[in-house]
Amino acid sequence: MQNEKLLEVRHLKKYFSTPRGQLHAVDDINFVIEKGKTLGVVGESGCGKSTLGRAVLRLQDPTSGEVIFQGEDILKYKAAKMKQLKKDMQLIFQDPFSSLNPRMTVSQAIAFPLIIQGVISQKDKAALDKRVNELMDLVGLAQRFVNSYPHELDGGRRQRIGIARALSLQPKFIVCDEPVSALDVSIQAQILNLMQDLQKEMGLTYMFITHDLSVVKHLSNDIMVMYLGMMVEYCSSDALFAKPLHPYTRALLSAIPVADPDCHMERVILRGEISSPIDPKPGCRFAGRCIYATEACVGEEIPLTEYEPGHFVACARINEIHS
Amino acid sequence: MTSKELVQSKELVQNSEIMRRSLWMDAWRRFKKNKMAVCSLVFLMILVLIGLSTIVIDIATDNAIYDSLIIKQDLTDRFGEPSGAHILGLDEFGRDILLRILWGTRYSLFMSAAAIVAAAMVGTIIGAISGYYSGIVDNVIMRLMDVVLALPYMLLAIAIVAALGPGLVNVLISIAIGYVPEFARIIRASVLSVREREFIEAAKALGASDRVIIFNQILPNVLAPLIVQITMAMAGAILSIAGLSFLGLGIQPPLPEWGAMLTNARAYIRDAWHITAFPGLMILLTILALNIVGDGLRDALDPKLKN
Amino acid sequence: MDNILEIKDLVVRYETEDGLVKAVNSVNLALKQGASVGLVGETGAGKTTLAKSVMRLIQWPPGRIISGEILFEGKDLVSLTQEQMYNIRGKEISMIFQDPMTALNPVMTVGKQIAEVIGVHEAHLDEEGTKKKMEEMLQMVGIDPQRAEEYPHQFSGGMKQRVVIAIALACNPKLLIADEPTTALDVTIQAQVLELIRNLRDKLGTSLLLITHDLGVVAQNCEYVAIMYAGEIVEYGELRDVFHRGAHPYTKGLFDSIPKLTEKVDRLRPIEGMMPDPANLPEGCKFHPRCQYATPECGQVQPPEVDLGGGHIVRCMRYSGGKPIQSGE
Numbered sequence: 001m002q003n004e005k006l007l008e009v010r011h012l013k014k015y016f017s018t019p020r021g022q023l024h025a026v027d028d029i030n031f032v033i034e035k036g037k038t039l040g041v042v043g044e045s046g047c048g049k050s051t052l053g054r055a056v057l058r059l060q061d062p063t064s065g066e067v068i069f070q071g072e073d074i075l076k077y078k079a080a081k082m083k084q085l086k087k088d089m090q091l092i093f094q095d096p097f098s099s100l101n102p103r104m105t106v107s108q109a110i111a112f113p114l115i116i117q118g119v120i121s122q123k124d125k126a127a128l129d130k131r132v133n134e135l136m137d138l139v140g141l142a143q144r145f146v147n148s149y150p151h152e153l154d155g156g157r158r159q160r161i162g163i164a165r166a167l168s169l170q171p172k173f174i175v176c177d178e179p180v181s182a183l184d185v186s187i188q189a190q191i192l193n194l195m196q197d198l199q200k201e202m203g204l205t206y207m208f209i210t211h212d213l214s215v216v217k218h219l220s221n222d223i224m225v226m227y228l229g230m231m232v233e234y235c236s237s238d239a240l241f242a243k244p245l246h247p248y249t250r251a252l253l254s255a256i257p258v259a260d261p262d263c264h265m266e267r268v269i270l271r272g273e274i275s276s277p278i279d280p281k282p283g284c285r286f287a288g289r290c291i292y293a294t295e296a297c298v299g300e301e302i303p304l305t306e307y308e309p310g311h312f313v314a315c316a317r318i319n320e321i322h323s
Numbered sequence: 324m325t326s327k328e329l330v331q332s333k334e335l336v337q338n339s340e341i342m343r344r345s346l347w348m349d350a351w352r353r354f355k356k357n358k359m360a361v362c363s364l365v366f367l368m369i370l371v372l373i374g375l376s377t378i379v380i381d382i383a384t385d386n387a388i389y390d391s392l393i394i395k396q397d398l399t400d401r402f403g404e405p406s407g408a409h410i411l412g413l414d415e416f417g418r419d420i421l422l423r424i425l426w427g428t429r430y431s432l433f434m435s436a437a438a439i440v441a442a443a444m445v446g447t448i449i450g451a452i453s454g455y456y457s458g459i460v461d462n463v464i465m466r467l468m469d470v471v472l473a474l475p476y477m478l479l480a481i482a483i484v485a486a487l488g489p490g491l492v493n494v495l496i497s498i499a500i501g502y503v504p505e506f507a508r509i510i511r512a513s514v515l516s517v518r519e520r521e522f523i524e525a526a527k528a529l530g531a532s533d534r535v536i537i538f539n540q541i542l543p544n545v546l547a548p549l550i551v552q553i554t555m556a557m558a559g560a561i562l563s564i565a566g567l568s569f570l571g572l573g574i575q576p577p578l579p580e581w582g583a584m585l586t587n588a589r590a591y592i593r594d595a596w597h598i599t600a601f602p603g604l605m606i607l608l609t610i611l612a613l614n615i616v617g618d619g620l621r622d623a624l625d626p627k628l629k630n
Numbered sequence: 631m632d633n634i635l636e637i638k639d640l641v642v643r644y645e646t647e648d649g650l651v652k653a654v655n656s657v658n659l660a661l662k663q664g665a666s667v668g669l670v671g672e673t674g675a676g677k678t679t680l681a682k683s684v685m686r687l688i689q690w691p692p693g694r695i696i697s698g699e700i701l702f703e704g705k706d707l708v709s710l711t712q713e714q715m716y717n718i719r720g721k722e723i724s725m726i727f728q729d730p731m732t733a734l735n736p737v738m739t740v741g742k743q744i745a746e747v748i749g750v751h752e753a754h755l756d757e758e759g760t761k762k763k764m765e766e767m768l769q770m771v772g773i774d775p776q777r778a779e780e781y782p783h784q785f786s787g788g789m790k791q792r793v794v795i796a797i798a799l800a801c802n803p804k805l806l807i808a809d810e811p812t813t814a815l816d817v818t819i820q821a822q823v824l825e826l827i828r829n830l831r832d833k834l835g836t837s838l839l840l841i842t843h844d845l846g847v848v849a850q851n852c853e854y855v856a857i858m859y860a861g862e863i864v865e866y867g868e869l870r871d872v873f874h875r876g877a878h879p880y881t882k883g884l885f886d887s888i889p890k891l892t893e894k895v896d897r898l899r900p901i902e903g904m905m906p907d908p909a910n911l912p913e914g915c916k917f918h919p920r921c922q923y924a925t926p927e928c929g930q931v932q933p934p935e936v937d938l939g940g941g942h943i944v945r946c947m948r949y950s951g952g953k954p955i956q957s958g959e
Contacts, residue, residue: 044816059528086530099521103543112539113529154904155673165525184672184843189887189900196897211816214889218896241891255821257846259888261869269825270818273786352647 005068006035006205007056007173012065014048014055021279025051026062027229030304031222033173038199038206040216040237042252043226046274049209052226053175056207057089058082069173087117090166094178096158100150106161107132107146113168135164140194156187160194167198173205180215192219214256217241225249228277228285231304235311245313245322248286284316292317350547353623360619363612367432370609374428392419393426394577402595412597415587416577420601423579427602430580431609434491435560438498443553445499446506451537451545453507454514465511468504476501480563484572494573498560509552513545547624554617558610565606581606633701634805634837635661635684640698642679642688642861649909653679653693655861655916658935661805661854666831666838668848668869670884671858674905677841680858681807684839685725686715702805721751724798728810730790734782740793741778744768744800751801767796771826788819795826802834809841824851845888849873857881860906860916867942877944879921915947923948 014026025048033039043049055062058074066073074085093099100109110132114120120127136143139160150158159179166174176195180188196219198204210216216223216237223240225233225248233246244250251268272289283298284290290297296316304314307322315321354360381389396416403413411420453464471479483497517523518541526540565582567573574580576587581602588598642654653676661667671677682688684700686707700707702723707715727733735743745764748755755763765775771792782790791811798806808827812820828851831838840852848855848869855872857865857880865878876882883901903920906912912919918928928947936949 044818054524057528059524083530086528091525091528093521093525095521099525101522101526101540101544103546112526112531116526116529116531116535156904162525165529169529184905185845185884186672186887186901187904189889189898190902192889193898193900214891217889217891218894218898251818253891255817256891257820257824257844257850258891259845259849259873259885260892261849261873263849263892267821269821273788273819274816 004035005032006070007033007207008066008068009056010066010068012052012055012067013063014051014060015063018278023278024048024229024280025277026055027280029065029224029226029231031224031231031234033205033207033222035172035205036199036203037221038208038216038219040220040223041207041209041226042211042213042216042223044211044252044274046228046277047226048229048277049211049226050177053091053177053207053209057091057175059091083117087119087169088172090169090171090174092159092162092166092174092176092179095182096155096162097150097182099162100158102150105147105149106136106141106153109150109161110135110164110168113165117169119169131168135168138167138198139164140190154187155183156190159183159187159191163191163194163198167202170202171204173207175207175209177209178211179208181210181212188215195219212256213253225252228274228280230285231312231314232286233311233313234304235313239308239311243311245307245311245318246286246315247290247292247321251289284314292321350620350623354619357619357622359615363615363619366608366612367616370428370432373425374432377426378429389426392422393579394418396577402591402598404595405597411601412595414584414598415591415595420584420598423584424581424602424605427579427581427584427605430491430574430578431561431564431582431606434495435498435557435564438495438564439502439553439556439560441495441499442502442556443506443549446503447510447542447545447549449503450507450510451514451542454511455518455533455537455541457515461511464507468507471500471504472508477563477566480567481570481572484567489567489572489575491574494564494567497567498563501563502556502560505556506549506552509548510545513548514541517541517544547620551617551621551624554613554620558613558617561606561610561613632663633660634663634703635659635839636699636701637680637684638699638701640680640683640700641696642676642683642693643696644693646692646909651692651909652911653861653908654683655911656698657858657861657863659856659863659866661837661839664835664837665854666840666852667854667856668852669839669841669856669858670843670845670848672843672905674860674908675858676861676908677858678809679861681725681809681839681841684807685719685723686710686712687725717751720747720798720803721801722803723805723807724801724803725807725809726791726794726798726811729814730787730794731814733794734790736782739779739781740773740785741765741768741775744778744793744797747797747800763800767800768793770799770830771796787815788822791815791819791823792826795823795830799830799834799836803836805837805839806831807839807841810843811840812847813842813844820847827851845873845884857884860911861908862916862945863943864917864946865942865944867938868940871938871940871942875938875942877938877942877949878917878946879923879948880917883920915945 009029009031012026012029016023016025029052031039041049041052051060054060056067062075067075069089077085104112111128114128114131115122120131133143136146141157141160141164145153145157150161180191183191192215199206208216208219220237223235223237224231225246227248233240233249240249244253251270254268270289275288281298282301284302287293287297294317302314302316304312307313307318396418398417400413400417401415403409405412409419409421414420414423449464453461479501480497483500484493487493487496523536523540526536564573565585568580568582569586571586574583576583584602585599592599637657637659640654640657644651644653657680669677669680679688683695684707688694695708698708741764744767745760748760748763764778768775768778773789773792785793812823815823824847840848842848853869855867855869856863857872857878859880865872865876865881872881876885886899887901889898901920906916906919912929914929914931915933918924921928925947931947933945933947934950935943935945937943938949
């Protein structure tokens with residue numbers, strides 16, 4: 001049971017049609033998450049990480065590829081089976097303000113999934129209350145907030161409601177889309193600890209989407225770095241921080257301001273900004289900003305290769321850079 | 324764990340005054356501060372009470388008062404000036420104007436309310452479907468609404484009444500049809516913005532059906548603009564009812580509808596000012612009150628003003 | 631008197647329906663000529679209110695400066711009229727706001743927006759001179775002057791923030807207040823913008839008050855730090871004093887809360903509890919309900935400012951005798 005694959009994604013693509021061409025939001029993503037583990041998906045805004053999370057849950061149907069959950073390709077599921085599957089796969093949102101219905105109290109928000117999935121009947125008030133109370137305890141929400149509206153609560157508590165709502169159906173897999181980036185640091189740490197505890201207690205599997213490498217560092221087993229819809233690096237968390245290979249990953253790491261005045265990391269300040277994901281030309285999509293870029297980087301697709309065992313990177317000049 | 328409990332208990336003391344209040348109570352608190360709106364609301368409430376009591380009286384007396392005082396003409400005392408016995412005077416058929424105005428409340432207020440509620444219900448459903456599904460459905464529905472909107476409202480009402488014939492129910496229908504597109508548009512716009520919020524996606528991720536999402540998640544969030552619109556539209560509807568009656572297409576004499584009272588009195592406006600002045604004043608005050616309440620509600624319900 | 635800005639005992643309140651919001655409570659803060667101070671705090675700590683007070687941008691109702699002085703080059707800004715403030719804002723003191731997306735006027739070209747500021751404060755320049763200055767500013771923030779005729783929506787987030795910086799620095803102000811200038815940007819863009827601010831300061835000698843919630847940004851960009859909690863500055867000092875010898879329990883809690891890239895930690899150590907509601911602040915030390923060292927005294931007495939030496943100031947009862955109590959760390 002140790003290495004049981006819970007989710008496998010193969011060649012997942014999600015393109016959007018825009019008036020100016022095909023927007024390659026997610027382009028040929030492959031990964032495996034084992035049961036009880038966490039995959040960190042890291043990238044900057046516009047890299048397609050949120051779209052990836054939603055495509056995996058089929059909130060946005062992928063253009064092509066396979067999403068194999070517990071051995072079955074869920075992209076082939078029909079609507080009724082999909083609804084059943086939502087009990088197993090859940091989503092935690094970034095913005096605890098807009099992800100809660102302002103007209104629903106805490107208890108209504110947490111009970112909502114139980115009712116619509118028919119876990120507990122709407123008429124069985126006692127059972128509903130009991131389950132809501134259990135869930136509130138689980139996420140550390142005081143019972144006195146049971147009838148509060150979201151706008152009366154601060155960001156940390158709202159995010160706890162969001163977590164309770166996602167947990168109410170006892171899912172196996174949760175996509176966490178930047179769950180702490182809207183929160184203050186001290187609250188952020190509380191929520192991260194809570195998510196870690198819940199994972200241990202309930203054996204949850206996470207796909208943790210974030211722009212902040214420091215957040216996923218101690219939380220993830222594996223990390224995938226995305227740039228403009230593509231994977232540029234994929235390896236274990238330890239390997240990534242010990243030896244980041246891709247120039248983008250290294251720039252990303254060095255751009256994080258370290259809270260230590262005497263720690264002056266070697267700074268790689270990137271030129272330019274993320275280019276357009278619409279009809280990208282073949283080749284490395286990072287080449288335009290990369291200090292190592294040569295003609296070798298453009299013209300043909302750069303495959304993800306295993307540079308070291310378990311450490312994948314998509315860079316044409318990786319051998320020269322790391323010699 | 325003990326330190327955590329300690330913190331929580333401290334927090335409990337700190338926040339012990341946390342008020343349980345819903346968004347509606349918040350809105351009411353803000354509304355209360357608007358003195359004009361509160362006065363207008365009180366005025367409307369009194370009208371509603373009057374309207375209800377006249378109906379109760381009619382039922383209790385089996386229309387005895389209605390027949391003898393409101394409808395029955397007394398040609399011996401026409402155009403009586405306002406006096407102690409008849410505060411607002413008598414009309415061209417010797418009927419007490421005050422009583423006729425009070426008895427007319429049911430037509431102006433209740434009929435317009437009925438017409439607008441009907442329009443709002445239909446418009447909300449059309450608007451919600453149009454906004455939620457967008458695409459072709461939206462296009463077809465909204466273009467249909469545009470066709471209705473393209474006709475001048477009064478002309479449309481006149482056309483409908485002319486086709487169906489004058490009368491209470493037909494007036495009601497014509498007004499309701501005229502107001503549907505306005506509601507549909509407002510609800511559609513609100514739905515479009517609510518639809519993009521993350522909690523809708525959350526509901527989808529939890530496996531909620533479209534029906535649940537529209538009725539359970541979206542519609543409660545568009546109630547605020549809906550209520551404001553209902554208030555504003557009622558003012559318009561009262562005017563329309565009065566207007567249709569004035570043109571002789573709406574409620575027919577001798578029913579004491581305010582607009583109909585105006586029509587009949589029009590001929591005598593030079594000789595007896597009071598028979599036109601008071602029904603006209605009532606129409607004016609009621610519409611003014613509805614508009615002020617509508618404005619007040621909009622301010623109270625608009626979350627952007629919330630600090 | 632080499633302080634360009636000196637805030638003394640500043641109190642700012644908002645009178646709202648929910649009660650009296652004590653946003654800034656007896657804040658003292660000094661900013662040396664040419665130096666940069668990082669003002670760190672969480673949401674609701676009163677950082678932005680403090681900055682807006684300096685700009686005299688607090689709107690009444692609901693907010694107003696109750697008492698205190700804001701000395702800018704020796705003159706008290708609090709006592710100035712709004713007319714007099716026009717000559718200070720934008721010219722002497724400039725402010726950059728958090729969200730570059732809404733800080734620019736969408737229907738005006740970026741060149742015109744920069745030229746407008748120059749036109750207001752440097753009336754002696756003619757049209758040609760203004761245009762030249764505007765192009766210089768664009769060049770300085772790393773934007774091709776040819777893009778002056780473009781509209782804000784044609785710029786990306788990072789480029790917009792550069793335009794905002796160009797507007798703020800157009801009249802070469804002595805003091806720049808940057809309110810979370812990079813929070814809305816991606817890290818790689820944040821690095822670019824911070825480097826730009828750093829370089830421009832080196833070149834122009836502008837003093838900087840940098841408001842942020844990110845200790846990392848402060849560590850890499852400021853010489854002094856002020857830690858703000860519930861409308862008070864709980865700790866102030868030179869960067870290394872505060873970062874290496876942080877004295878206030880809240881400061882320590884903040885440092886423990888942030889996930890670190892350089893160390894391996896299995897679990898973060900958050901500060902328990904929540905920020906108090908500024909309309910309902912606790913008695914005594916505002917932090918005591920969350921503080922692990924709190925004693926009954928902390929709930930009664932407002933801790934005084936204590937100088938730990940070298941201008942390292944802390945507001946905590948543990949140091950009120952003048953000597954730090956060993957925490958056993």
